[in-house]
Amino acid sequence: MECMYYEKMEGCRVRCLLCPHKCVIEDGNIGICRVRKNENGSLISLNYRKITSYAYDPIEKKPLYHFYPGSNILSIGSFGCNLACDYCQNWEIAHEESLSMAIEDEDVILLGKSRGSIGIAYTYNEPTISFEYVYHMAKLARRNGLKNVLVTNGYINEEPLKQLLPHIDAMNIDLKSIKDDFYKKVCRGKLEPVLNTIQLAASKTHVEITNLIVEGLNSSDEEIEELAQWIKSIDKSIPIHLTKYFPAYKMKLPETTYDALIRAKEIARKHLDYVYIGNVWGIDNNTYCPNCHNLIVGRYDKGELRGLEDGKCLKCGNRINIIY
Known part of the structure; x- marks a missing residue:
């Protein structure tokens, strides 16, 4: 499948315009995301219609707490990612070669209508790098009365995002830190494009935000305060999920303590209406x-x-x- 959002260059090179990396890719090579390849001067999507995993999940697992609570949704994911977070929870499909299977559109729609599912959640790996497939399926799902949910790192350029948003019913966007230095050192990306995505998405569709807290890296009182105030500047009713970190992939720091999460919630609640804690068993995550x-x-x-x-x-x- 030929990609959207790229330009051809001299010498059989191409420049991808889907995400802020704007990779310049030589013939035969792939971009940072590992799923967009230059084949003879054309940019090709390597994971179109290719699925690594699917499951029926409670909508709260996305996490989305303010979007059809109590419902189920079909979750599907492919492989690849355009960030490289040291603590990646799904690194096997994000950064390693993964087994995948081709799946027909009709089968996805049939699955999306089964087991009480309200629609399709594009998740597990980074769905925006499968732009052509997600865009295609989101339109098809809508025509079949299904909801579309995007669980994303928000690392996408404005033009493709604007094209996709009219077909998306809800998004959970991972705001990893409010500090650009964190994005550069831990995630190999930049903060500003993610902030731009949140601002634009929140004006067009339902948005919730996840912030994975790693003690000593993005957990200071000052940083939580700044993050909450920034979200408040858009809309204080945007729900935020403060999530417990566990050692994974390249990061071996100790897991986030309960006290650190409670402290972060107390700070965020001064500015935001709905603050939840994730990855902690037995905590009160009711909505009040x-x-x-x-x-x-x-x-x-x-x-x-x-x-x-x-x-x-x-x-x-x-x-x-x-x-x-």
Whole structure:
């Protein structure tokens, strides 16, 4: 499949224009993402219709807490990534050669309609580097009455993002840090494009944010404060998921402590309406009205609406940022 968003150069080279890396790729070589290859001066997608894994997940696992709580969704993923985070949780499919299988569009749609699924979540690896496939499937899914969810690092250029967004119903965007230095050293990327993605996406579709907290790297009070204030500058009702780090891939630092996560939540809650902790068993991740603390969604088992009517809190009438 020939890629969208690239330009041809002299000497049979091409420049990819999909993500901020803007890789210049020699004939026969691949870009940083490992899935876009120059073949005789044309940029080809190597993972079009190729799936490494699929599963039915609770929507809360994406994590999306304010988008059809309690529902299931078909999750599909391919291989490759345009960042190289030292703590990558899915490094086997992001940075290594992975077994994949070709799958027909009709089969994906059939799976997306099965087992009570509300749609398709493009996840596991970085879905935006499979732009052509995700764009194609998102339009097809919509025509079949399915929802489209993008779980992404947000590292995509503005023009392709604008083309994709009208077909996306919800996004979880991984904001790894509010510091550019963290992106450069730990993720081999830049912060600004991710901030731009969040700003643009939040104006077009439902957005939730994940921040994986690594003690000593992005966990200081000052950084959490800055991150929360930046999100507030867009919309304080954007949910954020502060997630526990576990040693993975190249990073062997100790796992994030419970106290560090609680501290981060306390700081973020001063600025944001909905702050959750992820990857911690047994913690209270119910949704409460930020105005009167009435229970809106109970998550003792799976998401269950309790105190909402016409998008408002049953107790005080406050508008709740939730799609159901």
